Amino acid sequence: MIIKQTNLNLVYPRIMEYRKKFANSEDILQQYFMPSTILPIPEQVQDEVPRIIAQTKNGHSVLNIALSVSSFITNYNGEFLSDWNKCKEYLAQRCSDIYQIIESMTENNNTFVGLITNVEIDDLDGTGLEILKKSLFGEDTEKMGKLYDLSCKLTYVYKRRYYINITLQNLREFSVQQYSNGRTCITGERKHTISASIDINDRYAANNDMDYESKKEAFDEILQITSNIIDNKLEYLVRKGEFVYDE
16 A cells, blocks of 8 residues: 555634734744745635645645645655555644644634545556456446446545545556657556545534534544554455444
């Protein structure tokens, strides 16, 4: 399994006087982040457009802070690609500081938080399409014609608080020939894998409870749920079509 990317998203009511509030808290980020850039974005531009950007010191991640949402996007390489525990520790450390600064700017008023983790499974005995057809649909795909690609999203509700979304799809990597006239031509398929996107958030609680406020402990539990799925459940889902989350 290859850990490709994670994307943390924090959603909150509109921040007022964001420049002043960020200036008062910016030192929180100095352990892991380079100095931030405040963009000259006019007030009338949509709230979702980032106003502040901060990159981690080694350049693997970027924090985007907008008036109503923040994202922390990480692309993994090296030893992290095959070691989720390293990724988990990395996220826990940096997201602790991110929560401090966002909660300072929002006055502890967050709507919901979500973590998307994208992984790739490449140690396959067959193509990704063949494995997903067998594990998810059995023999029923015979009635669906000759499938070329397959994408499937599963959604569960956990503890009447969290959505657990898992999207599976087969991927194809192609060999490409470059010619002297500048044209390229695909010469064949060289690799077949399965992509899995694990998206867990507490939006269910936010949508169904008017008094709900998302706290850092929601992120901590989301990170633990993600770890449990990656370590104990994803392989069974991909290879056998088995998935239950009730623990």
